[in-house]
Amino acid sequence: MKTALKERYPYYLANRPVAANEDLEVTDKYSGKVVTRVALADADVIEKAIEAAVEATEPMRKLAPFERKEVLLHCVKRFEERAEELADVLRIEAGKPIKDSRGEVTRLIETFQIAAEEAVRDHQGEVLNLEISERSKGYRGMYKRVPIGPCSFISPFNFPLNLTAHKVAPAIAAGCPFVLKPASRTPLGALMIGEILAETDLPKGAFSILPCSRDGADLFTEDERLKLLSFTGSPDVGWKLKSKAGKKKVVLELGGNAACIIDKGADLEDAVSRVVTGAFYQSGQSCISVQRLLVHEEEREAFVSKLLSATKQLKSGDPADEDVFVGPMIAESEAERLENWIQKAKEAGGKILCGGGRDGAVVEPTLMTNVPKDQPLQAEEAFGPVVVIDTFSDFDEALRETNDSRYGIHAGVFTPSLDHAMKAWDELEVGGVLINEMPSWRVDNLPYGGVKDSGLGREGLRYAIEDMTEIRTLVIRSA
Structure with missing residues (x-):
């Protein structure tokens, strides 16, 4: 099929489409021609997105695991229904051969499917034996994992669907609101994911997807209200962002010469x-x-x-x-x-x-x-x-x-x-x-990432969810 692109695409601010402008041109990577235009977020919009994510922290935390799963499965269903459209848009904006584009859509679907399964899996905690000496006799211990809070994601141009999915899907499974900056050269895939997420009952502010200038990456990086930064891209940019990230946890998936x-x-x-x-x-x-x-x-x-x-x-x-x-x-x-x-x-x-x-x-x-x-x-x-x-x-x-x-x-x-x-x-x-x-x-369920200049931390749904959660311990002393 040949996809008729829209004349313009909105960004998503606090779950809702906003057609604020037409400032970002998207080209067909084979012909070089401008094929559509996308709304570009400025610093004020990014600030509003972060505020909304902070406000959504508690509602997202309170979503029951089965409710998170239902959101992810809705996405799976809609991706399947729009699979050929997603593939052709990817072919246009990334220049990816159509057979490989269909393969990436398949992985997008699998990634959300795995996240849906992980959302209700019972690996979120453990009962601990604390009676390791006389002084701790009568004590019981356990821990659970709780959402880390608002997350910041910066995704690359080469896999606009699946590498975005490896940030978005585990965040929903973990119960974390997020703001996402897609690659300016290939923003359409992420915005189509946003279009489908907007059909769900996620709490207001659960997600914002904001194409923005390269300077916008600093806003996604430095704000201390954001508790995790996940960046995929070049080593030089990734390590520079880490140096600016402050106290937040950082996950980097960077370059290689395999x-x-x-x-x-x-x-x-x-x-x-x-x-x-x-x-x-x-x-x-x-x-x-x-x-x-x-x-x-x-x-x-x-x-x-x-x-x-x-x-x-x-x-x-x-x-x-x-x-x-x-x-x-x-x-x-x-x-x-x-x-x-x-x-x-x-x-x-x-x-x-x-x-x-x-x-x-x-x-x-x-x-x-x-x-x-x-x-x-x-x-x-x-x-x-x-x-x-x-x-x-x-x-x-x-x-x-x-x-x-x-x-x-x-x-x-x-x-x-x-x-x-x-x-x-x-x-x-x-x-x-x-x-x-x-x-x-x-x-896509494999622990994935690198060492040395290739990065920090691991993707793969279970391992990303671990990064997007924190351990909270409970100790009970018997009366």
């Missing part, structure tokens, strides 16, 4: 299939896309030959085309930046095996070798469809190379060896190790 190891004896056909997907889906614009590839020297020739063949078969272009796998990057300026990194790597001695070209915002799927370690394609987050291939002779060497990064979210290891699999889990400095799978694989 490595994938192809060990001796790995199933090469399977590994190639997974690596191609992990490297080039979403045009490489994922913090866990395959960027660094470490191949055992005895497998290199066969593996690279198969990888080249598979990469060259990928179709690039218009994301509305059902056969397109690699669509545009989020902006032509980002494509130009990546093209420059590729050329710099080539000038430093790197060899382009395939790709390297650019047509507007579309960068060809690119494989390179011999790229020096100090080049951005090795040391930084490329966030585009480029893979750098290196060789190793010893598995310990591959582990050291993987760890030689300031980032650490996921790493993939294709190996037939259980010993190597377990050693990778022990030694790799990352948030998650995936055996015989690409690092970009994720299921």
Whole structure:
């Protein structure tokens, strides 16, 4: 289907749509044309949203678990009914190929479904044995989890539906009001979630979804009435926001340059299939896309030959085309930046095996070798469809190379060896190790996040709910 976008979209202030202006232009990322306009919040509106969230703290806390579940299940039903519309809007505003857009809508639905189940699960507390010595005889202890209070969310452009869902859904399940700043380049998905939330009986002020200028991030960060900040985006911005966050809890899901190891004896056909997907889906614009590839020297020739063949078969272009796998990057300026990194790597001695070209915002799927370690394609987050291939002779060497990064979210290891699999889990400095799978694989109830410059804390519904709640202990002394 081809979606007819509205001429303008409101922001949501205290659960209600407000068509205050048309200040934010949203473009079709493939054509570059302005396709709609969105209301942009200013500092006064953000202040009103925070005030409303504070006022909604008690009503949200008092929502029974089954009532929170009902809100989340309403969203599931409406997302299912509007699935193709949501996918096509995502295709337009993010440039995501339509097949991948449908996949993200599926994950949006699953994320809200899991949150609905977590909302009524009995992992919210525990009975404690306090009689550990004579002095505590006759004492009983227990604790429960209570909502932390108003939360502040800042979501990124690359997964406008699902990464927004990973903040919004656990907040509702936990009983926390929130204010959300969606990415200015892709605000429509979050606003459509707001449109559906507005159909529910959530207390007034339970949510506000406010596209705003980059300066608005400071207001979402510094206000002490907000008890938690959850940010997904670039490391430089994330750590800067943390430094300004004051006393509030901070969860950061930041960048990466994920490595994938192809060990001796790995199933090469399977590994190639997974690596191609992990490297080039979403045009490489994922913090866990395959960027660094470490191949055992005895497998290199066969593996690279198969990888080249598979990469060259990928179709690039218009994301509305059902056969397109690699669509545009989020902006032509980002494509130009990546093209420059590729050329710099080539000038430093790197060899382009395939790709390297650019047509507007579309960068060809690119494989390179011999790229020096100090080049951005090795040391930084490329966030585009480029893979750098290196060789190793010893598995310990591959582990050291993987760890030689300031980032650490996921790493993939294709190996037939259980010993190597377990050693990778022990030694790799990352948030998650995936055996015989690409690092970009994720299921939405998994604890997800990184170490080092890649972030702080974990997403995944149960783990996000834990961050959005606090432990309150009860001690009873027997008479």
